[in-house]
Amino acid sequence: MSRMTFQQATVAALRDEMRADRDVFLLGQDIGRFGGPLRSTAGLFDEFGADRVIDMPMSEGTIAGLAVGAAMQGKRPVVDLMFGEFLALVMQQFLDAGAMHYYSGGTQSVPMVLRVKYGIGPFHGHAYDHHSWLVGVPGVKVFAPSNPADAYAMMRAAVRDNNPVLFMEHMALYHAGKGEIDPDGAANASAGSVIVRDGSDVTLIGSALMLKRALRAARTLEADGISAEVIDLRRIYPLTLDPILASVAKTGRVVLLSEAIGRGASINDLAAILAEKAFADLSAPITRLTAPDIPTPFARELEAAYLPSEDRIADAARRLVADQA
Amino acid sequence: MRKDNQVLEGMYRLMSLTRALDQVLGKHDGHWHGLEGEEAVTAAVYYGLRDRDVVAPHYRGAVTAALAKGADMSRLMAGFLGKSTAYHKGRHRSDVCGPPELGLIGLYGGSLGPPLGYAAGAALAAKLDGRDDIALAVFGDGTSSRGDCHEAMNMAAVQTLPIIFVCQNNQIAISTPLSGGVGGSIAARADGFGMPGHTVDGNDVLAMRGAMDAAIARARAGEGPTLIEARTYRVAGHFYSDAEDYRDADEIAAWRAKDPVARYRRYLIDEGVMTEAGMDALDADLVAEVNAAFETALADPVPDASALDVADVFAAEARG
Numbered sequence: 001m002s003r004m005t006f007q008q009a010t011v012a013a014l015r016d017e018m019r020a021d022r023d024v025f026l027l028g029q030d031i032g033r034f035g036g037p038l039r040s041t042a043g044l045f046d047e048f049g050a051d052r053v054i055d056m057p058m059s060e061g062t063i064a065g066l067a068v069g070a071a072m073q074g075k076r077p078v079v080d081l082m083f084g085e086f087l088a089l090v091m092q093q094f095l096d097a098g099a100m101h102y103y104s105g106g107t108q109s110v111p112m113v114l115r116v117k118y119g120i121g122p123f124h125g126h127a128y129d130h131h132s133w134l135v136g137v138p139g140v141k142v143f144a145p146s147n148p149a150d151a152y153a154m155m156r157a158a159v160r161d162n163n164p165v166l167f168m169e170h171m172a173l174y175h176a177g178k179g180e181i182d183p184d185g186a187a188n189a190s191a192g193s194v195i196v197r198d199g200s201d202v203t204l205i206g207s208a209l210m211l212k213r214a215l216r217a218a219r220t221l222e223a224d225g226i227s228a229e230v231i232d233l234r235r236i237y238p239l240t241l242d243p244i245l246a247s248v249a250k251t252g253r254v255v256l257l258s259e260a261i262g263r264g265a266s267i268n269d270l271a272a273i274l275a276e277k278a279f280a281d282l283s284a285p286i287t288r289l290t291a292p293d294i295p296t297p298f299a300r301e302l303e304a305a306y307l308p309s310e311d312r313i314a315d316a317a318r319r320l321v322a323d324q325a
Numbered sequence: 326m327r328k329d330n331q332v333l334e335g336m337y338r339l340m341s342l343t344r345a346l347d348q349v350l351g352k353h354d355g356h357w358h359g360l361e362g363e364e365a366v367t368a369a370v371y372y373g374l375r376d377r378d379v380v381a382p383h384y385r386g387a388v389t390a391a392l393a394k395g396a397d398m399s400r401l402m403a404g405f406l407g408k409s410t411a412y413h414k415g416r417h418r419s420d421v422c423g424p425p426e427l428g429l430i431g432l433y434g435g436s437l438g439p440p441l442g443y444a445a446g447a448a449l450a451a452k453l454d455g456r457d458d459i460a461l462a463v464f465g466d467g468t469s470s471r472g473d474c475h476e477a478m479n480m481a482a483v484q485t486l487p488i489i490f491v492c493q494n495n496q497i498a499i500s501t502p503l504s505g506g507v508g509g510s511i512a513a514r515a516d517g518f519g520m521p522g523h524t525v526d527g528n529d530v531l532a533m534r535g536a537m538d539a540a541i542a543r544a545r546a547g548e549g550p551t552l553i554e555a556r557t558y559r560v561a562g563h564f565y566s567d568a569e570d571y572r573d574a575d576e577i578a579a580w581r582a583k584d585p586v587a588r589y590r591r592y593l594i595d596e597g598v599m600t601e602a603g604m605d606a607l608d609a610d611l612v613a614e615v616n617a618a619f620e621t622a623l624a625d626p627v628p629d630a631s632a633l634d635v636a637d638v639f640a641a642e643a644r645g
Binding site for chain 1: 451
């Protein structure tokens with residue numbers, strides 16, 4: 001066991017997979033001697049060299065295209081796309097990669113990982129969260145870990161996964177404290193949604209930074225006598241519904257959290273599923289807290305106000321409980 | 326330099342087969358994107374590839390590529406018809422999107438350009454694995470305007486990838502003439518990326534084959550990519566029932582007179598490689614083979630529409 005930051009954990013996971021499997025290699029801009037944006041590949045060039053940590057020109061679409069083509073030949077490429085805003089440049093490639101297994105009649109798999117840094121954090125830029133676009137693409141998985149241990153296990157799982165995976169690395173979590181990593185722990189990809197805090201009055205559901213804020217809100221609510229259950233949506237797609245349905249059946253109230261703008265947000269899908277499958281269990285309307293439908297603003301004050309805060313999460317939960325009191 | 330007779334006959338067979346197939350499919354469905362006039366390019370480019378070579382073909386000629394790589398003709402036609410026996414089980418058109426297990430990269434998303442990057446990725450895989458297999462990326466003059474095309478060529482040059490880019494320049498992109506889509510020479514762009522670029526008469530199968538041989542040798546030797554611009558002409562419409570109001574009949578007639586199949590037949594007779602009677606007999610055999618394959622495909626079952634199974638969208642979860 002060792003303690004690592006989220007960033008160190010992702011690099012360690014890549015290192016361990018590259019040691020274990022010659023087919024794993026990295027593609028991206030400035031991932032070699034520079035060490036990757038925000039140190040996302042620190043040390044890997046020194047160990048694995050230019051053949052497996054390949055610096056690329058500024059051609060995101062074709063970098064993703066190379067990964068698709070190499071994955072079709074049995075390699076396991078990991079693309080560092082730098083930032084989530086650049087997803088716009090690789091959408092066609094990801095659309096194709098996601099479709100290939102189905103379209104080929106099950107003969108072609110595309111085992112590749114696309115890493116993106118995103119989210120409002122200390123780096124004050126490239127914050128936009130666009131993962132909802134990819135939730136509309138069949139055949140693509142979306143991972144969004146919230147802590148170093150999950151970042152390690154889920155990155156290993158993503159590399160081994162035989163499908164294209166969008167791997168989201170939140171910049172507010174990236175260097176923000178350490179957690180225990182278990183190198184021998186199973187790279188558990190099947191446990192998508194995980195209940196990380198038990199409660200009985202309301203269910204708070206989010207991933208990455210929203211999950212951290214939900215946990216803090218839950219502690220505040222406890223002081224008010226409200227028991228909040230918190231679910232980490234570690235894998236945003238495909239969803240693992242059972243823990244969510246079980247939780248909503250228990251609490252009857254749900255607050256869905258998103259850093260993406262509300263319009264077209266991936267959590268809207270979850271809201272609709274809950275309305276269909278858990279309507280009878282709900283004792284209050286499904287509540288969504290999202291970013292407003294505007295591009296991510298720049299000034300620190302605007303940036304901070306843009307996301308659902310711990311206080312807003314707690315207030316939303318209090319209102320839900322009070323309405324039913 | 327003269328090719329050995331096996332190569333010369335093999336390329337003729339592929340040209341004749343392509344024409345026969347084109348006519349059958351075009352007659353069946355007016356939306357077939359025909360190849361008439363461009364058979365010399367596809368025969369020269371797709372003939373004689375190795376099993377592990379990978380091809381991202383242009384949609385116009387994709388069936389020839391698949392057949393050259395060993396695909397079953399009837400199953401390709403089943404792909405055209407959307408039958409359950411098709412390589413892709415009727416989920417996607419496996420005629421223009423050939424079986425990946427034979428090294429064919431398809432037009433999965435229907436967007437022209439990205440497959441050039443996929444072919445470059447296959448070339449990268451060959452290079453990383455220390456194989457001397459190559460990749461081919463074939464595209465039209467229309468696609469040459471895509472950023473994907475420029476990016477893939479630049480990337481291939483930077484990474485010294487074993488790939489050959491072939492622009493099947495038929496001088497028209499649906500209705501946009503070459504002058505409206507390409508500001509200069511496509512082959513000359515190679516210079517800007519630091520790779521050899523050649524303009525070749527695409528109606529001359531031997532000239533095409535010569536350019537391909539040099540490019541293939543270069544790629545297999547690890548010396549990097551080549552761009553070949555094959556100058557040809559789309560004699561038929563964008564698809565068979567295209568009204569073609571956008572172009573001049575005289576221009577079409579002038580190019581029809583340069584038919585690459587007739588031209589190659591004359592060469593084979595003049596050189597004593599094949600006789601006219603021998604070629605006629607081969608043509609007739611191929612037409613019969615194509616018709617039989619098409620009849621089989623027509624009689625094949627359609628997919629069970631209840632089988633819209635989401636399970637197959639994802640591959641089995643993980644490598645062990």
